[in-house]
Amino acid sequence: MSELERNRVPRLAPGCRLNPAGGAEDLLLIPEGALRLKGPARAIVELCDGQRTLAEIISELQRTYPTAQPARIETEAVALLARLRDRGVLEVA
Amino acid sequence: MKYQPRALIAEITHRCPLHCVYCSNPTEMRRRSDELSTADWISIFQQAAEMGILQLHLTGGEPLARTDLTELVRAARAAQLYSNLITSGAGLDGGRLDELVAAGVDHIQLSFQDSQEGPANEFAGTRSHALKLRMAEIIRRRPVAFTVNMVVHRRNLDRLEEMIAFAEGTGARRLEIANVQYYGWALRNREGLLPTREQLEHSIQVVEAARERLKGKLRIEFVLPDYYAKYPKPCMNGWGHQQLLIDPSGRALPCHAAMVIPGLDFPNARERDLRWIWEESPTFNRFRDESWMPEPCRSCDRRARDFGGCRCQAFLLTGDAAATDPVCTLAPQHSIVEEILERVNGSARPDWVYRVDPA
Numbered sequence: 001m002s003e004l005e006r007n008r009v010p011r012l013a014p015g016c017r018l019n020p021a022g023g024a025e026d027l028l029l030i031p032e033g034a035l036r037l038k039g040p041a042r043a044i045v046e047l048c049d050g051q052r053t054l055a056e057i058i059s060e061l062q063r064t065y066p067t068a069q070p071a072r073i074e075t076e077a078v079a080l081l082a083r084l085r086d087r088g089v090l091e092v093a
Numbered sequence: 094m095k096y097q098p099r100a101l102i103a104e105i106t107h108r109c110p111l112h113c114v115y116c117s118n119p120t121e122m123r124r125r126s127d128e129l130s131t132a133d134w135i136s137i138f139q140q141a142a143e144m145g146i147l148q149l150h151l152t153g154g155e156p157l158a159r160t161d162l163t164e165l166v167r168a169a170r171a172a173q174l175y176s177n178l179i180t181s182g183a184g185l186d187g188g189r190l191d192e193l194v195a196a197g198v199d200h201i202q203l204s205f206q207d208s209q210e211g212p213a214n215e216f217a218g219t220r221s222h223a224l225k226l227r228m229a230e231i232i233r234r235r236p237v238a239f240t241v242n243m244v245v246h247r248r249n250l251d252r253l254e255e256m257i258a259f260a261e262g263t264g265a266r267r268l269e270i271a272n273v274q275y276y277g278w279a280l281r282n283r284e285g286l287l288p289t290r291e292q293l294e295h296s297i298q299v300v301e302a303a304r305e306r307l308k309g310k311l312r313i314e315f316v317l318p319d320y321y322a323k324y325p326k327p328c329m330n331g332w333g334h335q336q337l338l339i340d341p342s343g344r345a346l347p348c349h350a351a352m353v354i355p356g357l358d359f360p361n362a363r364e365r366d367l368r369w370i371w372e373e374s375p376t377f378n379r380f381r382d383e384s385w386m387p388e389p390c391r392s393c394d395r396r397a398r399d400f401g402g403c404r405c406q407a408f409l410l411t412g413d414a415a416a417t418d419p420v421c422t423l424a425p426q427h428s429i430v431e432e433i434l435e436r437v438n439g440s441a442r443p444d445w446v447y448r449v450d451p452a
Contacts, residue, residue: 014238015200016238017175029175030238031267032267033099034175086309088267
């Protein structure tokens with residue numbers, strides 16, 4: 001469970017994708033089934049486009065959620081992405 | 094809907110060039126002339142997506158034996174299903190794989206019978222191992238999730254370490270090590286396939302060590318043979334709870350093996366819509382809640398966790414589909430399983446029979 005470095009570029013692994021937006025629930029479809037995404041998790045995963053660095057993803061989220069504490073956004077986003085990486089759902093270049 | 098279906102298992106054909114001794118297909122297979130058309134399957138996929146089903150497992154037989162597979166994958170993606178192709182690799186090549194990937198296949202699960210060519214070809218009843226290796230080479234280079242499935246049993250479980258090392262070399266990101274489950278052709282060959290207790294205990298240690306070593310590189314799923322379990326497996330996560338199988342001729346079943354249970358009328362997707370089949374059909378409701386349960390299941394605090402085990406196995410071993418799964422150590426008929434295990438742990442292994450291909 002190593003820490004994610006802020007200059008790395010995460011993106012979803014092959015065979016992992018979000019279900020279409022606007023459905024009854026937000027799901028990340030993976031080979032074993034589906035992970036249910038709660039709260040801002042979908043927005044976080046959507047930013048993992050293979051272009052943005054983790055630092056850029058965090059700043060983007062802080063702009064999108066101006067009323068939330070910036071440090072908390074960072075902690076939560078990093079924790080979610082590290083979990084997804086450890087499950088093999090996210091690749092980090 | 095009280096029970097939300099999540100996965101559709103589409104057994105699109107029973108045709109297969111392999112003859113594996115542990116095939117889970119029914120021993121009475123559907124012929125090519127009985128198979129559903131492309132349009133039938135596409136309609137089924139659309140109905141499934143409308144019911145909230147997320148995952149489509151394209152299986153068989155060998156699904157690549159259908160020449161319309163790419164079209165089916167494209168239709169599944171259009172219906173917003175996640176498609177998982179379960180294949181032996183027979184019938185694949187680079188061009189066909191590119192077509193499937195472009196059509197939107199999300200995940201490919203490639204089976205191997207062994208790490209060594211000789212035994213692999215023996216268990217498959219065909220010379221298929223070298224081809225599978227070539228298919229792994231081309232799959233790993235495509236943008237698709239890649240799982241290797243290795244079937245284990247008495248004759249290869251002692252070489253599990255070698256088989257895991259082999260799987261690492263295929264480039265897969267997931268490895269499923271599946272002990273044979275005793276249905277269909279496998280049941281006929283049970284005495285030759287069930288591992289000994291000693292083999293099983295060793296294999297559990299091997300998998301634990303490999304999981305630790307391969308963390309972050311290769312995820313390992315391990316399916317144990319339930320004959321050795323203390324409590325039964327939560328078969329299909331409950332009868333009619335999450336999964337729906339359509340066989341090559343359109344018959345809807347709650348699981349792969351349900352055809353063996355007498356007295357059930359399996360509705361056909363050619364005649365009935367999927368929602369009726371799921372919600373209303375007597376067959377899908379037959380073992381769905383707890384009202385069918387005998388003791389000790391009825392008052393067991395595990396009943397919502399394992400649902401009394403597998404109905405098909407209960408029938409195959411006791412002759413009564415509504416009995417407690419006899420693999421459960423609490424089952425009144427558990428001695429049936431104990432006797433089988435006693436034989437398997439004592440005697441020499443018998444010959445086996447190979448799966449045949451339907452006409």
